[in-house]
Amino acid sequence: MPTVHLLDYVAGNIRSLVNAIEKLGYEVDWVRSPEDVAKAEKLILPGVGHFGHCMSQLAQANYLPAIKAHIDSGKPFMGICVGLQTLFEGSIEDPDVPGLGVIHSTLGRFDETDKSVPHIGWNSAITGGRPLYDLSPDSKYYYVHSYREAYTPGKLESQGWSVATGTYGNETFVGAVAKGNMYATQFHPEKSGVAGLRTLRAFLTGEGAKSLQSNPQPLTDVPFKDGLTRRVIACLDVRTNDQGDLVVTKGDQYDVREKGDDRNVRNLGKPVEMAKRYYEEGADEVTFLNITSFRDCPLADLPMLEILRQTSRTVFVPLTIGGGIRDTVDTDGTKVTALEIATMYFKSGADKVSIGSDAVLAAEEYYSLGKKLFGNTAIEQISKAYGNQAVVVSVDPKRVYDGTNSGFDLELIEQVKGAIAIPVIASSGAGNPGHFEEVFQKTRTDAALGAGMFHRGEYTVQQVKDYLQSKGLEARQAGEGLDS
Numbered sequence: 169m170p171t172v173h174l175l176d177y178v179a180g181n182i183r184s185l186v187n188a189i190e191k192l193g194y195e196v197d198w199v200r201s202p203e204d205v206a207k208a209e210k211l212i213l214p215g216v217g218h219f220g221h222c223m224s225q226l227a228q229a230n231y232l233p234a235i236k237a238h239i240d241s242g243k244p245f246m247g248i249c250v251g252l253q254t255l256f257e258g259s260i261e262d263p264d265v266p267g268l269g270v271i272h273s274t275l276g277r278f279d280e281t282d283k284s285v286p287h288i289g290w291n292s293a294i295t296g297g298r299p300l301y302d303l304s305p306d307s308k309y310y311y312v313h314s315y316r317e318a319y320t321p322g323k324l325e326s327q328g329w330s331v332a333t334g335t336y337g338n339e340t341f342v343g344a345v346a347k348g349n350m351y352a353t354q355f356h357p358e359k360s361g362v363a364g365l366r367t368l369r370a371f372l373t374g375e376g377a378k379s380l381q382s383n384p385q386p387l388t389d390v391p392f393k394d395g396l397t398r399r400v401i402a403c404l405d406v407r408t409n410d411q412g413d414l415v416v417t418k419g420d421q422y423d424v425r426e427k428g429d430d431r432n433v434r435n436l437g438k439p440v441e442m443a444k445r446y447y448e449e450g451a452d453e454v455t456f457l458n459i460t461s462f463r464d465c466p467l468a469d470l471p472m473l474e475i476l477r478q479t480s481r482t483v484f485v486p487l488t489i490g491g492g493i494r495d496t497v498d499t500d501g502t503k504v505t506a507l508e509i510a511t512m513y514f515k516s517g518a519d520k521v522s523i524g525s526d527a528v529l530a531a532e533e534y535y536s537l538g539k540k541l542f543g544n545t546a547i548e549q550i551s552k553a554y555g556n557q558a559v560v561v562s563v564d565p566k567r568v569y570d571g572t573n574s575g576f577d578l579e580l581i582e583q584v585k586g587a588i589a590i591p592v593i594a595s596s597g598a599g600n601p602g603h604f605e606e607v608f609q610k611t612r613t614d615a616a617l618g619a620g621m622f623h624r625g626e627y628t629v630q631q632v633k634d635y636l637q638s639k640g641l642e643a644r645q646a647g648e649g650l651d652s
Contacts, residue, residue: 172372173208175199175235177215177225183517185214185248187481188358192369205234209243210372215250217555219275219315220262222250236268239350246371247352249313252345255352261315271345272327275315283337284591284614286314286557290452290644292395293332293343293355296387301351301376303332303344307363308397308644309355310486312557316341316354321386330384333392340392346380359486359519361447362647369650397644398608399615400632401593402446402622403455406439406472416442416623440478446622447483449629450646454483455522455617458491473516480517489513490522490562494546506546507553514554522560523547560593573599573621576607585612593617601627601635608641 172189174196176182186196189212199205213235215222226232239245247255256267259275278285290308297305311334317324319333319340332344334354344353344367351371357364370376404416416439443454456479458472472489480487493513494506510521523546530545541548550559563584576594585592591614594607598618607616621627633643 169193169195170372171195171197172210172212173197173199173204174212174214175205175231177222177229177231182214183477183515184480184484184487184519185212185358187517188365188368188484189372191481191484192365192372194372199231202230202234205231205238208238210246211235211238211243212246212248213251213254214248215254216312216558217250217553218261219250219253219259219267220265221552223254223262223265223267226254232268239268239270242349244371244374244377245350247350248358249354249356252352252354253315255345255350256317259315270350271317271324271329273317273323275317277315278336278339278341280589285589286312286591287316287336287396288312288557288591289399289614290360290397291334291336291343291355293334293353294387294390294395295330295332296390298330298381298384299379300330300332300344300346302366302370304363304366307360307647308395309334309343309353309357309360309363309367311343311355312486313354314557318342319387321388325384325386328384330380331387333387333390335392335394336396337394346376348380349377351376358484361484362650365484365650395642397452397642398604398636399452399593400450400604400629400636400643401453401455401615401617402443402451402629403457403595403617403619404439404442404623405457405619406475407458415439439475440482442623443479443487444482446629447485448646450633450644451485451629452615452644453486453488454479455488455490457522458489473512476513476516476518486519487517488520488522488560489518490524490560493521493523494526505549507549510546510550510554510558514558520558520560521550522562523550524562524564527561527563556590562595564596573597575599575603576611576613576616578607578610581607581613582611591615599626601632604632605636605639605641608636609639 172194189196253259253275254267255270257269257272257274258267260277278287291311293303293309294305295303319342324331324345328347330346331342333340334343343355357368406416446454493509496504498504513521526546530547547559574597576597581594594613594616599621604616607613622629636643
């Protein structure tokens with residue numbers, strides 16, 4: 169089996185990238201030292217989070233000279249997300265930390281006056297019809313970043329780089345670059361469904377490099393318009409039933425037991441199978457909510473970890489896990505931090521963690537201490553290690569919409585959206601495709617989540633997306649198979 173070397177410096181969910189590489193018929197060799205880089209034929213540098221943290225980690229481990237030598241040797245190199253950003257001279261995210269300087273420019277930050285920042289979701293990678301690692305103008309790719317290289321026609325092309333662009337709001341940015349032996353994406357191919365697997369395959373096989381233009385031209389003939397789609401998320405409430413099996417359930421206003429005399433836990437299916445089905449239907453993200461994790465330490469919840477591992481082998485869109493992510497005490501009396509629990513979930517295949525009650529306590533403390541931050545909350549610790557895009561805050565409002573199928577709480581969603589600059593996911597109340605259209609038309613929400621209507625087979629994710637499309641709202645389509 170052919171191999172590719174992967175440099176892991178604790179860059180978030182590396183498991184998904186490994187699964188994607190293995191699905192494409194390649195084996196991963198781990199880079200554990202600078203000496204291993206010299207042995208690599210193909211090298212991938214993934215990354216999420218903070219530019220300065222990434223560069224500092226690589227510098228402290230003495231990887232930077234080895235990475236530069238690999239690139240200079242002409243052997244294949246791929247950077248993903250922050251891995252792309254390392255190629256630049258620097259970033260205003262951390263102006264004192266230099267990048268590799270392969271691309272002569274400095275990264276800036278998205279303007280949040282007219283849109284949410286970070287940029288999270290499915291957007292385009294437009295090449296202007298020029299071949300670039302099997303990227304397609306009809307496909308969407310998963311981005312999650314606050315810092316970007318604003319696209320100026322001719323700026324990177326004059327340095328020999330072929331460029332693909334995305335547009336978010338009124339800003340067009342660099343979504344991917346390629347030159348000689350180098351290919352780098354701002355989006356995550358391992359989280360971009362079949363379209364992402366195709367571009368990753370083009371790197372692994374070497375076919376992408378063969379088709380590059382020797383004299384790349386600026387993208388002056390491309391219409392730059394916002395390519396961000398409306399995200400539809402499938403949420404699975406997971407808990408142990410009375411027989412000891414982990415099942416997907418759904419409450420009637422939070423009551424997950426049947427109304428008959430036996431009062432059994434409502435069993436709507438097996439988590440791994442249902443997650444795969446939603447992925448194939450076109451879900452833009454899959455969320456697991458471990459609704460009984462508060463009873464025990466998640467470190468001992470081996471079945472839930474195995475569900476994440478199995479799901480990430482076949483589901484190539486973002487996976488979020490919530491439930492029990494807080495500082496706690498293990499059954500043997502050992503103190504376990506929220507960061508340790510999050511790290512365990514990331515290693516098992518999660519891309520984001522959702523924090524509920526602990527986030528409320530953190531907010532209360534923030535205001536009681538005069539709006540001061542001390543870096544000791546779960547939100548701050550996990551964000552520092554994995555980037556703020558890795559943390560989702562889940563809020564249950566007093567008004568109960570969950571399980572009612574009567575539509576989203578539009579007033580509350582718009583109030584929250586008006587108070588913050590980060591992305592908002594509408595949750596609780598979805599009962600039909602019209603509710604998704606309504607929340608996207610009447611609020612500024614960035615995504616909307618459904619559960620019971622999907623679990624019970626009343627509607628599919630694809631039906632929701634088709635309905636949105638019919639109403640003029642852009643939604644990502646699942647697309648065909650890898651080899652079609």
